[in-house]
Amino acid sequence: MWALRRASISLRLRGFSAGTSRACWVKLTTSKVEDKPGIIESPQISCKGSLSFKTFHSAGQTSFNSIVREISSQADSKSKKEDDDMEYELETPVGEVHDNGGEDVELISEQDSSYENEGVEDLNTGQKLPDAEVDSTEKESQQKGIRSELFKAIIRIPGLSVNSVLTKWVEEGKELSRSEISLAIHNLRVFRMYRKALQLSDWVEAKQTIDLTEKDYASRLDLIAKVHGVYKAETYVERIPKSFRGELVYQTLLANCVNENNLKKSEEVFSKMKDLKLPVSVFACNQMLLLYKRTDKRKIANVLSLMEEENIKPSLFSHKILIDLKGKYKDIAGMEQIVEKLKAEGVEPDIQIQLALAKQYASAGLKEKVEAVLKEIEGGSLEENRSACQYLFTIYADLGKADEVERIWAVCKSDPQTHxxxxxxxxxxxxxxxxxxxxxxxxxxxxxxxxxSRQYAVLLRAYTINNMLTKGKDLINRMANSGHRLGPVTWDALVRLYVQAGEVEKADSLLQKAIRQTQMRPIYDTYIAILEQYAERGDVHNAEKIFYRMRQVGYTSRLSGFRFLIQAYINAKRPAYGMRERLKADNLSPYKAFMVQLAEVDAFRRTSVSNSLE
Known part of the structure; x- marks a missing residue:
């Protein structure tokens, strides 16, 4: 029934065994944290062996059963070309920034409300991140985009530390209530000023200004992960009182591990949640689906099997992932079947599912179907449905329809929003x-x-796409002259400009200089852009150097990095000693095409000549 369940290399997600946890690089002594509300409870997990499944009887999920069976068989019969695609995917929606802790400390225009229109959410899942516990009045303030006075004081003088602001705030006798703190942290999150939000959280915890709840701890854990990485966040868990180390805390850590595409850590956290007998929720399963969609599609059926047997009802986000998978397998009929059955169950596809459909139709060359979906997204009038414009820009650009982009901009340009x-x-x-x-x-x-600087980075990316190095450097100088600090997103675009111009050594040098000067954590793909170029050249020395630096900042357990590293050895026509052991140490299960690549650099591989000499 579940083809992938029989695969010898499967993770057996039905109960990430205790052995999986023991094999991990860093053994979890407590647990991880990740914020995400809206968890759906499910049967408890047995502490030993595999998950204790209940018989699956939900009539409402019959359609889901047939869908996941098909995905299992499709994943089990992948061609070599499709196996090559079982890798890290760069999915960066318009306006998304990478959560790497390196932020720009700068004044924010009072008119710039674009981020507040977006809300504070994880852009991979669309689910809200937890701020401090708030009452209904405070929630209303957050939803309306109101900025706290404390937030305004923090950003008023960019060079002033948060501690200094808070000290002065208290000295002046101003109120420092839970609602004020909560709204300030929320505002800082909205503008992706995670480092300052963490500094505020540090101060609150140290001064014991308010009684903290599990949601407060989860919010703080999320900020630590975003600023310092998941390994630092993991150590913080031990400091959280045991009574507050609950489901929300662990799911917060899980989502951050997935956001970093950290396969081993994500599986560790999932295993830890099982050991602690925390319920398996649709959110946790969605996180694992998202992870395996990017890193190893063979394991997806194990998650679907778990959801089926635990009677976990898939969410809209679950279906979006399945639609993306069907589209990648060129199974358009199966993709449409998912949508039709959703509608039959009275669930109207949201804009994210519509966008997924449009994307896959475009990939398959089905222009009429793409246009039909886009018309649905657009609705009767763009003037009345302005929220759709930012999405339509992207899709029409991907289709090469400049006239449609111009038409949409005509609707926006009289009073445009930043996004x-x-x-x-x-x-x-x-x-x-x-x-x-x-x-x-x-x-x-x-x-x-x-x-x-993040808004500058969008134009910088446009220059990168069009290989305009001179314009890109001029824009960087303009930013510097305006007093901007360059963050990870800006450095990523600049590195790519030099890489595309064939100046990979210059790109490498710039990145290292930026790290030393700013203490920032570069985006994963920034490293990959440089590593890929060294691999193409067969420059093993520099490829290993970049690979080592990636691991130093926490980018481990990713097949994509290994893939480019091995390609460097292949192009250099050199054997790669100990590569299988390195993969094993990271608990990685290579896919078929990767194993073929690995065999090419195996120093001890057997050939027809070596066999004949025996």
């Missing part, structure tokens, strides 16, 4: 219409006076 401007700049960049992208950027400068 619409950024989406339009990105779209024009993809369409190689740099003048149009630059015109919107200049309009933003006039309208909002001072932009953040």
């Amino acid at each position: 619409e401007c950024l989406a339009a700049i990105e779209a024009w960049g993809k369409l190689k219409k740099i003048e149009e992208a630059e015109a919107i950027f200049e309009m933003m400068i006039k309208k909002w006076k001072r932009l953040t």
Whole structure:
């Protein structure tokens, strides 16, 4: 029934065994944390052996059963070309920034409310991140985008530390209530100022200003993971009182591990949750689906099997992942079947599912179907459905439809929101219409006076796509002259500019200089861009150097890094001693095409000549 369940290399997610936890690089002594509300309870997990499953009887899930069976068989019969795609995927929606802790400390224009329109959410899952515990009045303030006075004081003077602001705040006798602290942390999260939010959280915990709840601890854990990485977050768990180390804390850590595509750590956390007899929720399963979608699609059926036998009802996000998978397998009929059965159960597909459909239709060359979905997203009138514009920019740009991008911009340009401007700049960049992208950027400068470096980075990416190194360097100088600090997103774009210009050594040097000067944690893909170029050259020495630096900052247990490293050895025509042991140490299960690649650099592989000499 479940083809992948029989695969010899499967993880047996039905009960990530205790052996899996013991084999991990860093043994969990307590647990991990990750925030995500809205957890659905399910039967308890047995502490020994595999998960204690209940018989699956839910009639409402019959359609889901047939879908996951098909996905199992499809994943089990992948071609070599498709196996090659079982790797890390770069999925960066418009406006998303990578949570790497390196942020820009800068004044924020009062008119720039784009982030507040987005809300504080994990852009991989669309689920809200936990701030401190708040009452209904405070929630209403957050939803309306109200900024706390404490938040304004923190960002008013960019160079002033949060501790200094708080000390002065208390000395002046101003109120420092739970609601004020909660709203300030929420505001800082909205603007991705995670380091300052963590400093505020540090102060609150040290001063014991308020009584902390599990949600407060989970929120703090999330900030630690975003600023310092999941390994630092893991050590913080031991400091959390045992009574507050609950499901929310562990799911917070799980989601951060998945966000970093850290296969081993994610599986460790999932195993730890089982050992602690925490319920298996749809959120935790979605996180593992997302992880395996990016790293090893063969393991997806194990998660689906778990959901089936534990009677865990899939969410819309679960279905979005399945639609993406069906699309990658070119199973358009199966993809449409998922949507139809959702509708039959009275569930209307949300915009994320519609976008997934449009993306896969476009990939399959089904332009009429793409346009039909886009019309649904657009609705009767774009003027009345402005929230759809930022998504439509992206899809129409991917389709090469400059006239449609222009039509949508005509709706927005009289009173544009920041996120619409950024989406339009990105779209024009993809369409190689740099003048149009630059015109919107200049309009933003006039309208909002001072932009953040992340907003500069969108135009910088457009220059990167079009291999415009000179323009890119000019924009970086303009940022520096405006007093901006360059964060991970900006450095990523600059590195790619040099890489595409064939100056990989310069890109490497710039990145190392940036790390030394800013103490930032670069984006994973920044390293990969450099590693890939060294691999193409067969430069084993520099490839190993970059690979080592990636591990130093916590980017471990990822097949994509190993894949490029091995390619360097292949291109250099050199054997790679101990590579299998290195993979085993990271608890990685290579897919078929990867094993073929690995065999090419095996120093002890048997050949027809060596056999004949025996």
